[in-house]
Amino acid sequence: MSAEAGSVIGESIKRIDARGKVTGETRYPGDIDIEGQLWMRIKFSERAHARVVAVDVAAAEALPGVVRVFTSLDVPVNEYGLVIKDQPVLCGPGGDKAGTDVVRCYMDMVAVAVAETDTIAKQAIALIQVHYEDLPAVFDAEEAMLASAPQLHPDCADNQVARYRIRRGDMAAGWRAADVVVEGMYETTWQEHAYLQPEAGLGYIDEANRVTVVVAGQWTHEDQEQIYHALDLPPGQVRVIYPAIGGAFGGREDMSVQIVLALAAWKLRRPVKIQWNREESIRYHHKRHPIKVRAKWGATGEGLLTAMECEVIGDAGAYNYTSNKVLGNAHLTVSGAYEVENIHIDTYAVYTNNIPSGAFRGFGAPQALLAAEGQMNRLAAALNMDPLEIRLKNSIREGSIGSVGTPFPPGVSMPQVFAACGAESWWRQGEAGWQLQAPVAPSDSSKRRGRGLAGGFKNVGFSFGFPEHCWAGIELQGSAEIERVILYHAGADVGQGAHTVLMQMAADALGVPFERVQLVASDTATSGSSGSASASRLSFMSGNAIRGAAELALRKWQDEERPAKADFMYHPPETTPFDPQTGYAEPNFAYGYVAEAVEVEVDIETGQVQLLEVVCANDVGKVINRQQLEGQIEGAIVQAQGYALMEYLVSRDGRILNPYLSTYLIPTSLDVPPRVKSVVLEYPDPIGPWGARGMAEMPFLPLAPAIAAAIYAATGVWIDSQPFTAQKVVAALRAAGIGEV
């Protein structure tokens, strides 16, 4: 049952869904129709913050072909939210819960129209008259924390939806011991997921009288729970099915069309379809958090950290979504992958009237690491030390106590990951320690080249006391030998290849050839809850669940049961939330570790930064499918490159000004670095299945700070505000007296 000769663990098994995807047969939610289906369109808020006094649907309902317009009055329990149910399904008057008559951003829904055709539904939306009473709005997180700011939610007086502290050691002693102190202010803005498949879905009543939603999401059972809560139905009355999913990256973790589709299908008892276009997708789903970090770090002349002080302020937008968790993760990672005894951190997630922020690959760590690794680079520069050398001096290692006062879970590989990244890129180890080799200067005098490095860590699986779990079911068929295995699992294949990996793990756990495994996936009617395709958790959690189910099924098989069926719910070690005063916690049960080195070329005339090469060292614990794993690394790096250099979502007074791929630019084949080297390390996680850790977010984490370090190496200028657009870079260069005025 281990990865021995003949095992499929580590094999580049071709993904099971490739045939359908290359032939065009694969159906995504927008590709599925049911005879007699109706069409839905949504009336979104036209204000950033206002009370909805009345919603007049008479003209819309009078339009021929309109079947029904639903408003707040039609929603049985008018609230939803993954962590805090702070968002109305439909904003409007008449609810028994305070605040459901208020729109708090432009992505709030006010009404939905259902009609015989999509065109009529669209016309109906235009005929819905919403009467607003404007309320004062706030679009800046720090302003929203002031006493003078408007209060956005009835039960959150200071707009601070989450607030965390870390208080460890003796700060005065830490500053006294410091020979050098560096301070920085780091700022990030929204990032759009830009998965290629815009939101779409189909709602209908199935043969068992369940209201069924076919949609692209990340956690079938969470969607199911959000729906049955709002519709006030028993859980078994709601079914969620995922067909093919066209990318997610965290952007499908929260609800988009799920609840309103279910509402309409349930009330009308007819199939209802909705299809968003790109503009709707960008306007109406959450984004990566804008986060501002103020940091002050001290170190000895030898480069040992003595004290660290950080303030982290995240713009949650109008609703929590997963903001309290994202800022929790930023709180945990803003001290970087380093040991320090004296530490003082304050973190806030703040409601504003902007679009909600939520999950996005990295979950707060990319923003926090921009600050942490920026600080480390500043320290290295101030001490004239090699950036890899100073990291290795301070790096967390096996047994290290984290900022939250507890040891990291066993299997810490950060020093090895840093060293591998250096050795596989441009560092050489000599008598004076690690030394970066400078790049060859370009012949064009307007171009400067530089190399930089950054690293970090991120949790695998849900954190801070969440009752983490994952279910798997296995059925063994045959007589003398196992002829067929049916694996039941709810895990979402959002494109990352999870389904193929699940089947590989089942084949190995059962000792059968891969070809004998079949998968029944992503349907609440056939599976227990396997948790979300997020937090780099699916391989780790599912592998353990599958191993558990396989062991039980094999036992039944040996007891002559035919078919032999078993299921298993895996629970990892428990975690705990931050102590409100000190931050003391056991926040996570597993981590992945990553470091990246980059070479960039800066055009000092234009400020344009070209990413030439990336070396990514990622400790994945154990490779399950090498081809897919490298695909995740390459994809994450390009998404992070977009984040670092190009992607700039512009929002004015809560309204997104560039909701198109023509104005929100993401990397094309011409933008990406031609050379990406994946250094895949396998230091096993002691509780990971086959030793595997999660890996899909990690290559995103340190790219922006590595690029910032390379820009500094090339030009001597620090860029601390993401994205590092040509405009910002050229302004910084000119301010430093570099390039033509």
Next chain:
Amino acid sequence: MNVSMTINGEAVSREVEARTLLVHFIREDLDLTGTKIGCDTSQCGACTIHVNGKIAKACTLLAAQADGADITTIEGLAENGEHHPMQTAFWENHGLQCGYCTPGMIMASAAFVRDNPGASEDDIRHYLEGNICRCTGYHNIVKAVKQVADAAAGGA
């Protein structure tokens, strides 16, 4: 109005509204949903098809403009039950993840390599600029296209 065209070797004729986009005609009237819509502004290339042998983004044409045309979509790329070499190459090189950009990528790449056997990696990166992928980082896509381009040059 009436439009007639050949799609994947089959003659079709339908009544459509004059403003119907070709991509909607293909997806909704003909139920050929392999052709995707990703952006509505002709950036992403998920709707790339062949019109009279040349690539076109089906969201940029009216169905009426394709009247009388010979059209191939991803569903018609395989011949005699054999996958097109580009389909096989994307599959084998893991040139896809979520797969939503894949039909458009394959249609664009198949036409490119047909016209440019032996294309260099740099040529391919330039050519594919009009097709966006958010998952793969493009490396395996370029690898897949290069493999077919090399084979095409070798066979020439």
